[in-house]
Amino acid sequence: MTVLHAKTALLPDGWARDVQITLSQGRIASVLTGVASAEASQTQRVDCLLPAMVNLHSHAFQRAMAGMTEARGAGQDSFWTWRTLMYRFLDRLTPEDVQAIAAMVMLEMAEAGYAAVAEFHYLHHAPGGVPYGDLAEMSARIAAAAAETGLGLTHLPVLYERGGCDGRALSAGQLRFGNDPDRFARLWEAAGRALAALPPDTVLGVAPHSLRAASPAGIRAAAALNPKAPIHIHVAEQLAEVTEVQAATGARPVEWLLANTELSSRWCLIHATQMEPHETEAMAKSGAVAGLCPITEANLGDGIFDGVRFQAAGGDYGVGSDSNVRISLSEELRLLEYSQRLAGKGRAMLADGARSTGRVLYETACQGGALAAGRQAGQIAVGQWADLMALDCSGPDLGASAGDMILDTFLFAGDDRMVAEVWSAGRHIVTGGRHAGREAIISRYRRAIAGLRDAL
Numbered sequence: 001m002t003v004l005h006a007k008t009a010l011l012p013d014g015w016a017r018d019v020q021i022t023l024s025q026g027r028i029a030s031v032l033t034g035v036a037s038a039e040a041s042q043t044q045r046v047d048c049l050l051p052a053m054v055n056l057h058s059h060a061f062q063r064a065m066a067g068m069t070e071a072r073g074a075g076q077d078s079f080w081t082w083r084t085l086m087y088r089f090l091d092r093l094t095p096e097d098v099q100a101i102a103a104m105v106m107l108e109m110a111e112a113g114y115a116a117v118a119e120f121h122y123l124h125h126a127p128g129g130v131p132y133g134d135l136a137e138m139s140a141r142i143a144a145a146a147a148e149t150g151l152g153l154t155h156l157p158v159l160y161e162r163g164g165c166d167g168r169a170l171s172a173g174q175l176r177f178g179n180d181p182d183r184f185a186r187l188w189e190a191a192g193r194a195l196a197a198l199p200p201d202t203v204l205g206v207a208p209h210s211l212r213a214a215s216p217a218g219i220r221a222a223a224a225l226n227p228k229a230p231i232h233i234h235v236a237e238q239l240a241e242v243t244e245v246q247a248a249t250g251a252r253p254v255e256w257l258l259a260n261t262e263l264s265s266r267w268c269l270i271h272a273t274q275m276e277p278h279e280t281e282a283m284a285k286s287g288a289v290a291g292l293c294p295i296t297e298a299n300l301g302d303g304i305f306d307g308v309r310f311q312a313a314g315g316d317y318g319v320g321s322d323s324n325v326r327i328s329l330s331e332e333l334r335l336l337e338y339s340q341r342l343a344g345k346g347r348a349m350l351a352d353g354a355r356s357t358g359r360v361l362y363e364t365a366c367q368g369g370a371l372a373a374g375r376q377a378g379q380i381a382v383g384q385w386a387d388l389m390a391l392d393c394s395g396p397d398l399g400a401s402a403g404d405m406i407l408d409t410f411l412f413a414g415d416d417r418m419v420a421e422v423w424s425a426g427r428h429i430v431t432g433g434r435h436a437g438r439e440a441i442i443s444r445y446r447r448a449i450a451g452l453r454d455a456l
């Protein structure tokens, strides 16, 4: 049993001082307040203890392209020209590369303060679309990276059936993703076997890629694989995507999902940057979690999520690092708020009457992320997985902060260097700001990308 003592901690009913927490079998076994530090011997002491967050959307392999796609090509660069480059890049990736890149990504997520990741996994087959001997070879590589880093994993094998809403065939760049619903069901089951050796907080969900790439029948079949598992889908990221879905179905993407699926808290709608007000409000009321990726959405020029309206309608949201062009929990949340300020020409846009901006952002994203990942976490409460993060408050900024101002300082004036300790379901994966495996993981990543970078 592990015992932690925090000078201050964010509990479900607010900030508390002198908090002692015991962990047992990966879960929080007790939470006591007003316990003087001196009373607890054999205890790990921290300054400020927070629930740790799930990164609810990642494509691990895209991390290896970070910094490679910022020059201008012929004509205007867009999401779609970026996607073409991404397809060329991934045509070279081997299973060993994917494992090395995923371990690097998970290391960076842990050191940024995340306890778990929902990996939206669509690179299934060998170049040309030939399945590996084990259909779930690539899922096994993601699982191996999770085992090495200790980061919690919600694995989301992706159903990718077609090149567009009109049912066109996959393009050359998409062949490695493709499955019909029958083969996908076999791949999904094999992925479940690949996760079997991971700890019990591991979750297997499912992800129809988008309304462009998955058919209505495919989406229904994917949702039925395990009716309780998380289901994630890319939705309404780009204007051209909205137009294509509208032309094919007569409805905008979120309208179509509202009318044709049973949206609930089981669903996570990734991006949702292109919504009309009636869609934003109806999605919030459906219980579906908005999966926001502000850094990637800014990098790709996707647009701005209507966060103020969504939050006012009671919507749940969390954040993800998506393309992994930059992995930073504090920056992800900061940019979410700043995008609202720039669009709405105001300040403290997501704060509420009782809580500061930083606290609303942090608490909402912790709980929304856990919900989206199907993970019993998101609060420091008995029975939850011990997903915990401690901030080092010895510096001049956090040292002078208390209560909500700690989170405001971390998110708006600080960065991930303030993250001192991270536990994922009780696994102590970051100590003194560093993951124990970092040297080995970084050198393996360096070797993996050395050859790949010639591809672009």
Ligand code: ZN
Binding pocket: 057, 059, 120, 234, 270, 322, 323
């Ligand atoms: Zn994505």
